[in-house]
Amino acid sequence: MSAVAATGDEQGRGPRHVAIIMDGNGRWAKRRHLPRVLGHQRGVEAVRRTVRAAVDLGLSAITLYAFSTENWRRPEDEVSALMGLLKHFILADIEEFARNNIRLKVIGDYKAFAPDIVALIEGALQRTAGNTGLTMAVALNYGSQDEIVRAARAAAAKGEITTATIAAELDTADMPPLDLIIRTSGEVRLSNFLMWQAAYAEMLFLDVLWPDFGRDHLEAAIAEYTRRERRFGGC
Template sequence: MSKPEPGRVRHVAIIMDGNGRWAKKRLLPRALGHQKGVEAVRRVVRGARELGLEALTLYAFSTENWGRPEDEVADLMGLMKRFILSDLEEFAQAGVRLKIIGDYKAFKPDVVELIEGALARTAANTGTTMVVALNYGSHDEIARAARSAAAKGAITPETIAAELDTADLPPLDLLIRTSGEVRLSNFLLWQAAYAEMLFTDVLWPDFTVDHLRDAIAEFGRRDRRYGGR
């Protein structure tokens, strides 16, 4: 797997955490926290374009999220559908390409249909790639990649990397997690091997383009040695 280019940020990933806590602090329904989180997605995707990122990967729904209450899962699915219906055309016209990692086909047929329509609508775009992790878990991804590599021949780091969901993306440069939690939660474990990490106390609904810009500036101040001296 190739290493990121020193000093240049091409690919940023974000664990969007804190919607529920944002709502709880304000004595609001959890669903409203998720709604405000979608507004943050809009801001950050627009900012990623302006900042010239080649790829922005957002952790939207993990394989473990199925364990949440049914009404919360339904709210999340409803928000995703509304986001596609209301925002897809803006991003498509701005050159954004949508890519999904994870098994989105496990969702209900109407959600799958919307996702596949969005993928087709943006497939030819060459601007920033907006990568959305849906029903995604890194352990599952690595296991699938290893099986695919084994079916084709030798299993090496290079052959596994070539089978990952992110194989067509630039190497991951920077991984951000909001809300003060300091863990990766089964997200891009392979890809994060050489990535810089930044953990912020900012709750996801409050995250702005300025926070993204500051994170990229912090990245630029770090000395990346990739295990060397």
């Protein structure tokens, strides 16, 4: 087994770290002739279902792509609605996270958000910092290219630039290696998400729109993962 393979999950076992590109909220709403914001609201409900399922299924970590650096290009009213949903989600769910031993983590530059949102995020991070169960990482104002640049600069400032020193500076450095990426909505691309971490991750692209995603889909994705033979560049 190669050194790269040794960092991942053992062959034949389920994933420890699953990442999800939560795509399809707008299309879900459009198909029902509803405002896009209702699609995003249903998407938040899907987040709740998925996190609860991740706890039940014994995952160590889940990373959710919530707001990319490119999402600022969306219409102002949609961005404002997304910020409102983020605030509501933190306020409504942080106590459940605390009760269920979930550690909240944020990757990306969340400090670019409005001060009240930053304060809520930092309060939630502090509230769950000591939790030892599932790590729920939320990608906010996140772009993988930006993350890699930041990590390379930090590594260079400390000395030699190698794959190991860059990896140590990534936003996910304190999380298990990424095992599986799921993307909903039928799109087949990474969209600037965890590109470094995905080097040897398995990928699964589903036709289901994110608001319809739930425990059954996550269980099926994990089952598909366990059936695959992970080679890590070997024969």
